[in-house]
Amino acid sequence: MCLVEGWGHEARHARVRQLLRERQARNAAHSYPLSATQQGIWLADTLNPGISGYHDVAQVELQGHLDTGRLRRALAAVMRRHEALRARIETDDDVPMQIFDRQIPAIETVDLCGRAADRQERHVDRLVGIAATEPFALDVGPLWRGLLIRLDERRHLLVLVVHHLIGDGESHNLVWRDLLRGYADPLLPAVTGYGDWLRTRVAQEDAAVARAQKVADRAAQSPRRLDLPGCGADDGDRRAHVVPVPVAADDWEAFLARASGGGVTLFSALLGLFGVELAERTGAPVTLAVPLSQRWRQSEGADLAGCMVDLLPTIVEGGSDDIAVGQTAWTQALEGFDVPYREIARLLSSRTGRTDDPVTNVAVEQFNVDMSPRDVAGLRVIPRPRSHLRVRHDLTLTVFHDRTPPQLLVPRSRWDLAMLDEFAMSIADRITRTR
Structure with a gap:
């Protein structure tokens, strides 16, 4: 029985089609194609999630008084600055597309203060190993995670695991540079153009096939x-x-x-x-x-x-x-x-x-x-x-x-x-x- 007068099957179907067209138009405006490299990475990680070889693990030791609130604000500033760090991969008719709409993930914190050095290092290795291999939900995102390990009162280890779908070697440098800049001054300006770069790159690839x-x-x-x-x-x-x-x-x-x-x-x-x-x-x-x-x-x-x-x-x-x-x-x-x-x-x-x-x-x-050490806002930062x-x-x-x-x-x-x-x-x- 029709619950609303005039709302019959044809009208409902027309409305559904209209809503689908509107959603597709919104997605087209806010989604971007994957480059050929990303398509290969996406397929490999879909087949072997977490162990495909496409997780980049970076660690720095932070010596000195760490303001954890300031660090989280710096991470949020870096995520606002770089579109790729907000990415997730959504499939539409089996075609993967990337959308940049994620918020900063929760940064896991583990306290290992007071443990003997050898036990502490073994525990660190196990924690980093788990973080490095835990699969990302590609369609949910974001495609990076952070882990902060407290070693003692004035020593912390910050671990970032970034999926290669959103990063490469140069990105490694950029993210760490901006994170340290953001710790000193969280008012980092955003950079735009990654989505435009992707569309241009895909067009170049198509032309070169x-x-x-x-x-x-x-x-x-x-x-x-x-x-x-x-x-x-x-x-x-x-x-x-x-x-x-x-x-x-x-x-x-x-x-x-x-x-x-x-x-x-x-x-x-x-x-x-x-x-x-x-x-x-x-x-x-x-x-x-x-x-x-x-x-x-x-x-x-x-x-x-x-x-x-x-x-x-x-x-x-x-x-x-x-x-x-x-x-x-x-x-x-x-x-x-x-x-x-x-x-x-x-x-x-x-x-x-x-x-x-x-x-x-x-x-x-x-x-x-x-990999050179540097000093930032009272911290000595030593890459591992x-x-x-x-x-x-x-x-x-x-x-x-x-x-x-x-x-x-x-x-x-x-x-x-x-x-x-x-x-x-x-x-x-x-x-x-x-x-």
């Missing part, structure tokens, strides 16, 4: 997933193990001087050296995945936190001059800068039938996070090394922006660590010979 076939054809000419001696079958455990490259200080300084004297960046010099080492071991060119920030294409993106990175397939062939080889490989790779890595992987996957990354299982990354990482590639060379020697990063459970140590020593010997 036609060139993906050329990049995929070139990548197909080299062995893509390397059979690395000492690396066993994938057991699904991607927890990271770090091995420093043991190069002597004077040899490292000489290597830096040679690269600088040749007008070559440290990154491209080490990329070439690492790639040539692998090429000689396998007897063929190698393809390396290199994360590259997209910010420099749009100047207004320089100050924005967000997922503004893509992988660049970089093919390295053997040669007598490692540094020159790296420069050449990097220059050629940049020709495909706009081509989405996900599209290249899709094209190669159709040839190989692989369900994992068909492009490469080896990477070179640049770690740009500033990365921990509880999960890695996507079987072997990664990490290059540091502060010009310290590189490291190898691998999923620990898959590697014979003695073989890995031998590989790190071989890289160190090559640095020494290249000086």
